[in-house]
Amino acid sequence: MFAFLLLCLVISGANAANILGVVLTPSYSHQVVFKPLWRELSLRGHQVTTITTHPIKDPKLVNLTEIDTSFILKDMEQMVKKHIKFSNKNFVEALLDGYKSMSLVADQILDYGPVKELINDQNVHFDLLIVEYLPFFGISLAFAHRFNCPSIGMLSIDGTNSIYKKVGNPTHSSLYPDSLLPYGNELSLSERVISFMYTFVIEPYMENELTEIQQKVVAKHFGGDCPPIQNLEINISMLFVNSDPIFHHNRPLVPAVVQIGGGSHRSSPKPLPKDLQLVLDKATNGFIYFSLGSNVRSEFLHANTVDMILEVFGELPYTVLWKFGEEISNKPSNVIISKWLPQEDVLRHPNIKLFITQGGLQSMDEAIYSHVPMIGIPFFGDQPYNVKKLVNKGFGLELNYRTLERKQFKETILEVINNPSYRNTIKKLAELAQDQPMTGIEKAVWWTEYVLRHKGAKHLRSPLLDIPWYQYLLIDVIGILLLSLSVTLFLIIFTIRTLVRRVKRKLFFTSEEKKSS
Template identity: 45%
Template sequence: MFAMFRLLCFSIIVAVANSANIFAIFSVPSISHQLVFQPIWRELSLRGHKVTVVTPNPLNDPTLTNLTEINVSYVYGTVSLQFLIDNSNLMPDQLVSMSVDHYVKPLIESQLNHSDVMKILKDNNSHFDLVISEMICSPAFGFAYKFNAPLVGMLSFSDLSAAFLAIGNPLHPILNPDMLLGYGKQLSFWQRVMSTYSQIRYVLRYDYEIMPELDRIARKYFGDDMPYLGDIEKNVSIILTTHNFITSKPKPTVPALIEIGNVHLKKNVKLPQDLQKELDKATNGVIYFSLGSNVKSANISSQLRNVIISSFAELPYTILWKWETDHLPGKPDNVITRKWLPQEAVLAHPNVKAFITQGGLQSMEEAIYYRKPLIGMPFFADQMKNVRSIAEHGIGVALNTDTLTKEKLKSAILEVVNDKKYKEKISELSDLMWDQPMSGLDTAIWWIEYVIRHKGAKHLRSPLLDLPLYQYLLLDVLAFVFGVIATTLGLLYAAYIYTKPVIQGVVGKNKVKSN
């Protein structure tokens, strides 16, 4: 009995010793971003860690006694990604620069001015063992300086050039072009030229314009004693980035870049009773149509909306459409609308035959898991690249909203539903995606606790971060090689010029003697 008591006490002491005080800030007001991170902060709190999270989408779960959520949901009304949709033809460096002005700056300042966040900022006795932050909201990295704590970065998408620069991961404009370019697997010659040009512009602009501006914002809240924000960013312990091999090509990664996937999948989600009945009786088949949380169907142009409606009206299927207002003008009889839908539960229903998507990463992961072929209709950001990958992997059809017609949309839906190759291919890829040694959530938690246990992960830091650009690009080596070649050729030429008269004299004398 006494031995059991001692064992229990020891277990309690170990549990307390292994628990950590974690501060996390997930700033982006988009449910698709938050859904990826929610299971992580939930699981950390369940494991005994004390977690404080700044989020626009709190879980509000009273059973999570170790979790404190600072609700910043009001930011949904302060920023919009419409500028990215309207300017999707700009270069990546231009889009990122615009994002700082129109999105990151007002977003992060609004959250840092929240009374509960300010209380933490002003409390000199506040202590945290770890800071977790989204990589696209860099000013929040200042919390790592304030608490003198290691930093873990997170991304809800892959292939972001800024994250690669922060972690010292090699950037290759041909093998892994910036996701904002929207290129596919194989690049044409001009795409390779543009990708190289784009990367040079991005690196220069990020280092000399974007990061200094982000640093200026951070200093308003963390003080002028704070190290340069770019240096804090480059000392991030690890970056956890959502990834799957469908939307992102295989690439070399440094140890501190950890790829996770399928973190947000809940499974066994139930449909509302009324919707369950609607889908059950749709034995002819259901086409699910959603443009995600950032692109609103209600905001698309009337021309595009009419093209979609006229196409749906001629289909023999029930259409389930995520439409965000009470009334859809010209709604056909075979269309059911809802302002919000439990997407996993919809995709799990056996009568759903295909999914029309904007190409969001989480939507694609869900479709692959539930083996539903896709019709891609992208609008901005990584959606272009993701939708292109749908066609490249043979799991659906890619459409262009700029040139979309009723016939093209109708033809694409009928092809995806009736041609078995799409269903077979997405089932094959689903098997591959889920054949993993660890789940994405378990991988994320293990690495976060690894950073906590070792108070950082400096030993994983890429040596690339300490190399000057000219050394990384081998400019000094190339200059030396070309210098040696030029010097050798110069000496040979000088020797030839110097000895030319002598050679000509000897040759001339030999000719006279022979004559």
């Protein structure tokens, strides 16, 4: 028996791998999607090392080593607060400013002692790198060069078109507008023009600006011999995207892109705290849950906006549960304030009527699978895109925090609560999304081990990465066809003109002969 167990351990050990996970975004909502993957890979015997601002800290996961970079969270908080209260920049300026700021965040994390030690330790070896692959975190791919291992990019949100293009996935500015644009499935003419300009003018401009900054960060921490970021990007083996064809664009995907959306981060139901359970059970008219997520916080809103919201809540016949980081002295008796709430289990409570959210993908995902209709109040990033989807799919409505008015706010709340179509729609969509052969985390684990087994996935590489842009757009083919058509037309015209001249000449001579005779 002992020999059998020893043999099993040897076999499992032979299949185990050293995996490095790098998630640089200092945000819980980004990190939470990766946690189930780290957990499952470590439980399957792999040695997993992660660089994260939100470590799991589970002593049972003996194969998981976490480098805690939570020191950077305060900087992220200040960035978000500045954006909400003081930003008057246009979309492009604000986006590029945010991209540059996140590159500086990456610089600070790479400069952190334990991370520097990992980079410089010549005795450390990894078989695979899994990184959060956002436009401003191409820096992370330098770890693949440092440890000479294949890489997988992973996203806690839907991919931007620039990310899809870097793995050779087809994009289309009208059919699949970028996830940073607040557009739905069917674009108007003006939206198609803006989407086209963003894809072919604005995005390349921002990418050039950003690449220069990122390359300096890479050279600083990984040495000047590290390849250009563009080279590292096109060598990614696979891309895991937190999306699915039910709530996101139903788009063609190359084999190297795997959709892992569908609530892969959600946890099993747990009992609510007793005092909270009692309050929600007593809310016989139902309750509203209001949270702006882990990055955008309700206390960042202008004081006048907070006062208006409280006035509206005080007029409603519902209990209101509001995630708010500060005490509020003038709150109505039906409003309950808390700095932290177990969101998933709050959304599962049978008395919930409405979720007011900033439109973060993870928050929306949790509400969708609990069949809770929503009001989206987006602020930045992919939130406008997500909320537009929410409206287009028919399971909620959208409000603008900059122009939010008392009457509009109240009427929108009552419309979503009292109109059963929103809840019925979300229920049907959730059932469709859940009807899959594998869960998102099961797909992520399977494809991770696939890449490990084959030491990369170059055989799945999209041919789009290996041809010039003019060949993809068929410009050379169109040019040849136009040239052929032009030559053909020229020959036809030349032949006709030659024949006409000859006929005219023959008629002329025939006429002269008749005159002379």
